[in-house]
Amino acid sequence: MTPHDEKTRQPQAAVPPERLVPEEDRGAPDDVQDFLINVGPHHPGTHGVLRLVVHLDGEKVAGLDPRIGYMHRSLEKIVENRTYHQVIAFTDRTADYLAAMHNDWVYCLAAEKLLGITVPERAEYLRVITGEINRMTSHLLSLGALGLDSGATTYFLWCFAARERLVRLLEDICGARLTYVYMRLGGVIADAPPGWLERVDEVVHGVIAELPRHRALFHDNYIWHQRSRGISTLTPAEALRIGAQGPVLRAAGVKWDLRRDMPYSIYDRFEFDIPVGTTGDVYDRTEVRLQEIVESAKIIRQAVRDIPEGPILAKRVPRLPAPPPGEVYARLESPRGEIGCYLVSDGGIKPYRMKWRGASFHNVAMLPELAVGYTLSDLINIVGTLDPVMGDVDR
Amino acid sequence: MTTEARPGAAPLVPRSDFDAERLADALAAELGSDLLERTADGHGVLCLRTSLAGYRRAAERLRQHGADRLDFLTFVDWRDHFTLTLQVYALGSRAVVRLKADLPRDGVEVPTVSDLWFGAGWEEREAYDLFGVRFAGHPDLRRILLPEAWHGHPLRKDYVDDVDISRPQYF
Amino acid sequence: MLVPLSRPRGPAYGPLLEGPGFAVHSAQQVIAWARSHSLWQMMFGLACCAIEMMATNAALYDLDRFGVMPRGSPRQSDLLVVSGTVTYKVATMVERVYHQMAEPRWVIAMGDCATAGSLYYHDGYSVVKGVDQIIPVDVYVSGCPPRPEALIDGILELENIIRGRSPGNTGGRP
Secondary structure, X not given: OOOOOHHHXXXXXXXXXXXXXXXXXXXXXXXXXXXEEEEOOOOHHHOOOOEEEEEEEOOEEEEEEEEOOOOOOOHHHHHHHOOOOOHHHXXXXXXXXXXXXHHHHHHHHHHHHHHOOOOOHHHHHHHHHHHHHHHHHHHHHHHHHHHHHOOOHHHHHHHHHHHHHHHHHHHHHHXXXXXXXXXXXXXXXXXXXXXXXXXXXXXXXXXXXXXXXXXXXHHOOHHHHHHHOOOOOOOHHHHHHOOOOHHHHHHOOOOOOHHHHOOOOOHHHOOOOOOEOOOOOHHHHHHHHHHHHHHHHHHHHHXXXXXXXXXXXXXXXXXXXXXXXXXXXXXXXXXXXXXEEEXXXXXXXXXXXXXXXXXXXHHHHOHHHHXXXXXXXXXXXXXXXXXXXXXXXXX | OEOOOOOOOOOOOOXXXXXXXXXXXXXXXXXXXHEEXXXXXXXXXXXXXXXXXXXXXXXXXXXXXXOOEEEEEEEEEOOXXXXXXXXXXXXXXXXXXXXXXXXXXXXXXXXXXXOOOOOHHHHHHHHHHHHOOOEEOOOXXXXXXXXXXXXXXXXXXXXXXXXXXXXXXXX | OOOOOOOOOOOOOOOOOOOOOOOOOOHHHHHHHXXXXXXXXXXXXXXXXXXXXXXXXXXXXXXXXXXXXEEOOHHHOOEEEEEOOOEHHHHHHHHHHHHHOOOOOEXXXXXXXXXXXXXXOOOOOOEOOOHHHOOOOOEEXXXXXXXXXXXXXXXXXXXXXXXXXXXXXXXXXX
């Protein structure tokens, strides 16, 4: 196993005893000083501008203080000075920018409730298809970046190559690669171009067909198993206590997905599984994400099969909506968990108050509970599997 | 890794008999005049408005009866007063409750609920940061989004951005 | 410019370049030419533009073709791509990263937020209205976020600046 035999490891000449530190001066292991180390905000492993003040005991994390706010872009103040239509541009950039479709969607759900708009059937199906494609791109990026953090650069490149094909699909239907502004109040802004729906099924299942190759490279890799199994385990009761969101909650074994449990839009019409893990460790979280990509593809196939003809935008959506005074809350399952939008109207043409509920905000808040007791190198993987998007944390 | 429920294991989503209406009845009996209003917002959410004195007790009852998931905690600035809004729901029965309490804009401390819901700790820090209302009993009340030295609390309606270069300077 | 001497370069240089020989050039320009082809980039993602920056570095766009390699440490980097919104809280860090980089160093402001504050120009109380208020910028790339092609164009433009060529002159490259 080792190229060195016992003989070569021996020192050639004995160290003179006067050169050695005396036994009584070496200090017991308990005397090792704890120290503070700063990770971020420009650390490549923190997935954006997250700063972690880590209290280390040797190599083990003894305490952790996440510092956020480096990407606070005043979303909630800005939308108080914009009309209801203008807000969509801000929700898809400022909040979780990896799942821009879902952010626009949850805002539209809230505003449509407030305005009493019914969305046409075809628009609902287009929302589901684009939303699920966006979920796949988000999960692929999350897994790829995790691979990059743990040394699997090839996996990162493969994930991006697959993601690029899905991004092209979204680009074909709405013209943007990342910030789509595709969902509008009352529907979507553009119908599928000719041949797009057929291509969706082909491309999505082309990506799915590649996943066994990804699994062989990374998920079934011995090194990855060693680095992920049993790291940062989470029991279902503990996950519920600290308010875990999305894939982290499901990896802990709680079968909770808003698409099935509190269905919004038309998700009650589709058949899909909710992957859950058993131990909630780093391995299970990546596994849940990988299987959710497959489930998204199932939903897309059903939606492409069932999509009806018809209008894509509700009639009589006012140019300058002024909903009656009131308040609504809409929630939705984004790739990172439950996001929500609380809208308060005072009868004017601008939202009086909007509170954005980000899933990553709650996931980063529980980071001290997950990472304490594991080593600093595990911390990077733990942060990576929480998949925080700093736009969603700081807004 | 399975996609099916494990045989013999605990149910993957805890069952609960949390019933928002029944809880509201119990709260009305317990809080008496502290429960000011009980409405439904028309989208399946039960809204309870309490006085500030009854807010903490109502939150404790909600937690005890199984409202285990926190949606958000925030303020709304109505220019003459703030409204504290806390929304929770029960994972088992999917019942959503929104708890509201009015308070004056200055000089009042709100009792913390960060010991009841884990996520409320950071939500309260954010509310303190952006609105400037202190939470009594919060273990770690610091600014969270803005730097410590920031002047003012930006989500107040009367906030003036004193370094805003986008405002016209000379006409 | 040093050229491989066996390569035919047209009638004017034909006789000169046959067989072993030498070429004379200003050392400054040779160094600039070398620098422009090995721009090591600081791996510092700020916001949504960072995702497009990652996509530019990854498969399909492959910034390695232009000698741009992401590095984890500012000490090893020549190029800072400010990819996204700069808030007041992170401005100190951006400035510090810039000062930690060894000279010569170049800055690309990627996207409208880093250029001028973009959507957050009005009412964005926490957003710096353009990164050029805190560090000097060489090239601005517009877009929200810019496509990877736009970022590549910005990097080619930066190569022009380093080599002292007129803007838009890509030396025959597309």
